[in-house]
Every structure is written in structure tokens, then in C-alpha cells.
Amino acid sequence: MQLSLWLALAGAGVLVSFTPGAGAINTMNNSLTSGFRRTIWGILGQQAALVIHVVIVALGVGVLVASSPLAFNVIRYTGAAYLVYLGIRQFLSKPVENQDDDAALANEPAGAMFKRGFWVNLLNPKAIVFFLxxxxxxxxxxxxxxxxxxxxxxxxxxxxxxxxWFFFALAARSFQRFTRNARGQTVLSRIFGLLFVAVGILLALIH
Structure with a gap:
């Protein structure tokens, strides 16, 4: 790949990554609940889904998904339902006591964070259409x-x-002072819960 073409690719990649979406919300939420360093597990899950999207498009399957209203809608509504589920679970989550630093944050297993990041990105048919x-x-x-x-x-x-990691997860650290008490945790949980639900509803409604 020529350098000029690669620079154009890198520029487009930066713009796409900075566009807020379910992945960014998931990353910020992980940073607040599990700590900045452990956020990488959710991010890696999101990247695994991204690789699958590229493979789907490269193999020509993406054209079939994009051209089939049934396949597209099944993935779209499944992804929307999953985001709404995550939002409700986050909204109803209980605060964790004694949150003094990253080590004291909720110790969610790395595998669970990876799987959530994976499904958040994978169940987004618009990503396939975008890559097409x-x-x-x-x-x-x-x-x-x-x-x-x-x-x-x-x-x-x-x-x-x-x-x-170095923008969305790091930006979320500025809100960590609100996680030092139960009230602050509850407010943030409800905010991120509503954001997940809102993105899920948008995914279901916007064609």
C-alpha cells in the first residue's frame, strides 16, 4: 500500500474511531467501573469483532447482509436488544463500597469484559455496511x-x-471522583445505562 493511500486510511480510521457510539460508551463505562488499565480487555473484544466485520466484507458475505433486509434487521434488532439489556443492567447495578483506586474498583473478569465488547461491536450491522x-x-x-x-x-x-484507551477510557477517569461514594456511582450507572438504551433504540429505529 502506497504511503499516501495509507495516510488517507489512517486519517479515515481516526475520524471513525473518534465518532461516539456503543463502543465508546462501553469503553468509558469499563474505565469507570473496572479501572483504566483493565479497560483494555473490553477494547480487545471490540477489536475482535471489528476483524470479523472486515473478514465478512472481504469474503463478500457483507454484500449479502447489506442487500438482505431480513438478515440486516435480524442483526440490527438483536444488537439493539443487547444494548438495551446492557443499559438496564447498568442502570440497576448496585454501588460498590470503598472505591479508593483502580484496585478497589469492581473486579469484573477480563473474559466477561472481552465478551461484552465483542458482542457490542459484532451486533452492529451498520458496521458491515460502513466497511462495504x-x-x-x-x-x-x-x-x-x-x-x-x-x-x-x-x-x-x-x-x-x-x-x-487513550481518549475515551482516559477521559472517563476525570469522572472517577464521582465513584468514591454510593450516590456518585448510582448517578453514573444511570447515566451510562440510559446511554446504552438510547444507542440501542437509535440502532433499532434509524435505517
Missing amino acids: AFMPQFIHPEQPLLPQYVVLTATVVVIDILVM
Whole structure:
């Protein structure tokens, strides 16, 4: 891939990663509830889903999903329902006592954080449609495809990890002072719960 094309890809990747969505909300929520360092597990889950989206599009399955209203809607409504479920669970979560530092935050297993991040990103058919529109601009069919897809995927994944961890997760740390008491935790849980529900509803309603 030419340097100029790669720079354009990197720029597009940065813009996409900074666009707020379910992944950003999930990352900020993880940072507040489990600590900045452990947020990486949820972010890696989101990247695993992103890689699958790229593979789906590269294999041509993405065209079938995008062109089939039934398949698209099944994934869309499943993803929306999952986000609403996460939002309700977060809204109703109980505060944790003695939150003095990252070590004292809720010790959610890394596997659970990874799986939640994975499903939050995977159950978003609009991501498949986006990659269908996004990827062809940076792929030259007359050249070997595998190296191009590897470069594209690695670039997008690395950029998204950096943005999620060092922007959204880090930004959430400024709210950690509110997690020192039960009232602050309850308020933040309800805010993030409502955000998950709102994104889920938007996913279900916006075509």
C-alpha cells in the first residue's frame, strides 16, 4: 500500500474511531467501573469483532447482509436488544463500597469484559455496511488482496485501540471522583445505562 493511500486510511480510521457510539460508551463505562488499565480487555473484544466485520466484507458475505433486509434487521434488532439489556443492567447495578483506586474498583473478569465488547461491536450491522463503503477505497483489486487487507485491518485496529484507551477510557477517569461514594456511582450507572438504551433504540429505529 502506497504511503499516501495509507495516510488517507489512517486519517479515515481516526475520524471513525473518534465518532461516539456503543463502543465508546462501553469503553468509558469499563474505565469507570473496572479501572483504566483493565479497560483494555473490553477494547480487545471490540477489536475482535471489528476483524470479523472486515473478514465478512472481504469474503463478500457483507454484500449479502447489506442487500438482505431480513438478515440486516435480524442483526440490527438483536444488537439493539443487547444494548438495551446492557443499559438496564447498568442502570440497576448496585454501588460498590470503598472505591479508593483502580484496585478497589469492581473486579469484573477480563473474559466477561472481552465478551461484552465483542458482542457490542459484532451486533452492529451498520458496521458491515460502513466497511462495504469504506474498504473498497483502499483496496486495489489488481494487486494481491491479502497483504492489503492485513495492512488495512492492522491500521484500523491499532488506531481504534489507541483512541478507545487513550481518549475515551482516559477521559472517563476525570469522572472517577464521582465513584468514591454510593450516590456518585448510582448517578453514573444511570447515566451510562440510559446511554446504552438510547444507542440501542437509535440502532433499532434509524435505517
